Structure formats: structure tokens, C-alpha cells
Amino acid sequence: MVLKEEQMNMSSNEIKLATVFFSPTGTTKKVIDYIAEGIGGEIVCSADLTKQDNREKQPDLDFEAVDLIIVGAPTYGGFLYKEFRNCIKCLDFKGKCVIAVTLYGNASTIFATGEMISVIKKRNGNLLGYGEFVGEHSYSHKEIPVAEGRPNADDLQTAVKFGKAVRNRLLNTETSYSDNRLSVFDKIISFIAEIKPVHTGKRIFTIPQTDKEKCINCSKCVKICPKSCINPDMSTVKDECIVCMACVKICPTGARTAYPKNIIIKAGLKLINKRKHKSMFVLPKP
Numbered sequence: 422m423v424l425k426e427e428q429m430n431m432s433s434n435e436i437k438l439a440t441v442f443f444s445p446t447g448t449t450k451k452v453i454d455y456i457a458e459g460i461g462g463e464i465v466c467s468a469d470l471t472k473q474d475n476r477e478k479q480p481d482l483d484f485e486a487v488d489l490i491i492v493g494a495p496t497y498g499g500f501l502y503k504e505f506r507n508c509i510k511c512l513d514f515k516g517k518c519v520i521a522v523t524l525y526g527n528a529s530t531i532f533a534t535g536e537m538i539s540v541i542k543k544r545n546g547n548l549l550g551y552g553e554f555v556g557e558h559s560y561s562h563k564e565i566p567v568a569e570g571r572p573n574a575d576d577l578q579t580a581v582k583f584g585k586a587v588r589n590r591l592l593n594t595e596t597s598y599s600d601n602r603l604s605v606f607d608k609i610i611s612f613i614a615e616i617k618p619v620h621t622g623k624r625i626f627t628i629p630q631t632d633k634e635k636c637i638n639c640s641k642c643v644k645i646c647p648k649s650c651i652n653p654d655m656s657t658v659k660d661e662c663i664v665c666m667a668c669v670k671i672c673p674t675g676a677r678t679a680y681p682k683n684i685i686i687k688a689g690l691k692l693i694n695k696r697k698h699k700s701m702f703v704l705p706k707p
């Protein structure tokens with residue numbers, strides 16, 4: 422089956438975009454914005470699945486009216502965050518062109534990209550390509566910086582290039598359906614992702630806590646928490662916290678902190694920081 426130009430929603434080369442993402446510390450969202458800039462399209466619908474409320478209700482997304490859907494999320498323990506996965510596996514991409522974007526903290530995406538691709542294909546998305554981008558590690562802080570400041574100018578340039586290549590593909594090529602069959606490997610990743618428990622940072626980091634002396638009661642941590650698990654008195658519902666570090670990174674006074682649980686974790690983070698990973702994208706010929 423071939424997507425004809427007239428079947429797309431483009432008028433005067435304007436590409437209509439939808440974005441679906443999870444981004445507690447904002448790097449995924451930033452990269453998606455730069456890809457959209459490269460595409461030169463207008464974002465006409467968006468599902469920010471970072472917040473608990475948005476994940477709980479089925480997102481109201483009209484994919485009929487869009488030409489391209491950008492799906493993005495960080496790598497958590499080599500896979501996607503399970504609640505995000507559970508949301509996207511309920512979407513119907515309606516045969517629309519989709520690109521997958523994974524962020525990772527300079528260690529590795531391991532299976533996260535494959536998992537996202539499998540869900541997109543299973544849910545009737547026409548996968549055009551994917552990108553893997555380095556983002557500042559959620560557990561980076563001034564004493565142990567890990568991929569500090571990433572995505573940097575180079576990463577963002579790669580994001581814009583990815584967007585331009587996608588635009589070129591959409592406007593100049595007869596966008597035929599990609600092969601949406603899952604390889605045996607895809608199927609295995611998908612199966613493991615389905616049955617594996619929710620991955621959180623609890624095993625390696627302490628649950629974030631607030632130093633009341635430094636806290637200015639701005640409530641930014643309460644508002645940003647993707648699990649809505651910070652009480653108005655800044656205490657944390659420990660069973661709910663996934664240690665995504667959104668609250669720590671947004672705290673303007675450094676009152677909210679969390680630490681590596683032992684020296685092996687510290688050493689591991691230092692090692693990850695030494696790696697020289699570059700952001701990249703793949704856009705196979707149709």
C-alpha cells in the first residue's frame with residue numbers, strides 16, 4: 422500500500438505533526454522540539470504522558486489530521502518506562518508515518534529503541550526511522566556529572582538534521598509502507614518488556630528528600646512529579662516514587678536531593694561519563 426500525497430494533510434508543504442512523549446527531566450521533549458523544527462512542521466496535537474493524570478486517561482489524539490507522529494521517551498534500565506509503554510500500546514497509529522526517538526544517559530539504550538519500534542509496528546504505525554540521542558543522565562549532579570549539558574549543540578544539530586531528512590522523505594518520496602513485520606529479535610524484546618517488572622532507580626539511588634532549611638515552598642517539585650507522589654509538605658510517598666529525578670533537577674535552591682546508594686554506583690556513573698557517545702538517527706530507504 423502506498424501513501425499518496427493527496428492522502429496526506431499537507432498544504433503548501435506544511436507538515437502536520439503529533440507528538441507523544443514521556444520526559445521527566447525534559448531532554449526527550451527538547452530533542453523532539455528540535456526534530457520538529459528541522460521538519461518545519463506544525464505540532465497540531467500532543468500527548469505529554471509524563472504526568473500521571475495524562476497517562477491515566479486515554480489521550481485524546483486525532484491522528485487522522487496529521488502527517489507524522491513523533492514518539493519519544495528516555496531509556497530506563499535498557500527499556501521504556503512501563504507506564505509509558507502501557508499507554509502507547511493502546512494507541513492506534515492508523516497507518517500514519519511515525520518516527521521513534523529514545524534518549525539515554527550516555528550508557529546505552531540497550532532494548533529501549535527496539536521496544537518502541539515493536540510497539541509502533543504492532544499498533545499500525547508506518548515506521549519511517551528512529552533516533553537515539555544522548556541526554557544528561559537523570560542521576561548526573563555536580564559531584565558526579567554524567568553527560569552533563571547533553572543534548573549539547575552537536576546533539577541538537579543532529580536532531581534538526583533528522584527532522585530535515587524526515588521532511589525530505591515526506592515531501593519528495595512516495596512514502597510507501599515500511600515492512601511492519603516483527604523480527605524474532607523484536608518479538609523477544611517485546612515479550613520481555615511485557616512481562617518484566619517496572620524499572621525504577623530505587624535500587625541504585627536514594628528516594629529524593631527535601632531539606633526544609635533550603636526549601637522556599639515554591640512547590641515546583643510537587644507540580645512536576647510524574648507520579649504525583651510528593652505531598653504538599655514535600656514528603657515523598659516512597660512506594661510510588663520511581664526516582665526519575667524530575668523534582669531534584671527542577672528544585673531552584675538545591676533543597677531536593679538524592680544520592681547513589683554505594684561507591685560501586687558512583688564508580689559506574691563516573692565510568693559512563695567517560696564514554697564518548699554521539700547522537701544518531703537511522704532513516705532507511707523505503
Ligand SMILES: Cc1cc2nc3c(=O)[nH]c(=O)nc-3n(C[C@H](O)[C@H](O)[C@H](O)COP(=O)(O)O)c2cc1C
Binds near residue numbers: 556
Ligand atoms: C530509572 C532510570 C533508569 C535509567 N536507565 C538508563 C539506561 O539504562 N541507560 C542510559 O544510558 N540511561 C539511563 N537513564 C538516563 C536517562 O535515560 C536519560 O538521562 C534521559 O536523557 C532522561 O530523559 P528525560 O530528560 O526526557 O527524562 C536512566 C534514568 C532513570 C531515571
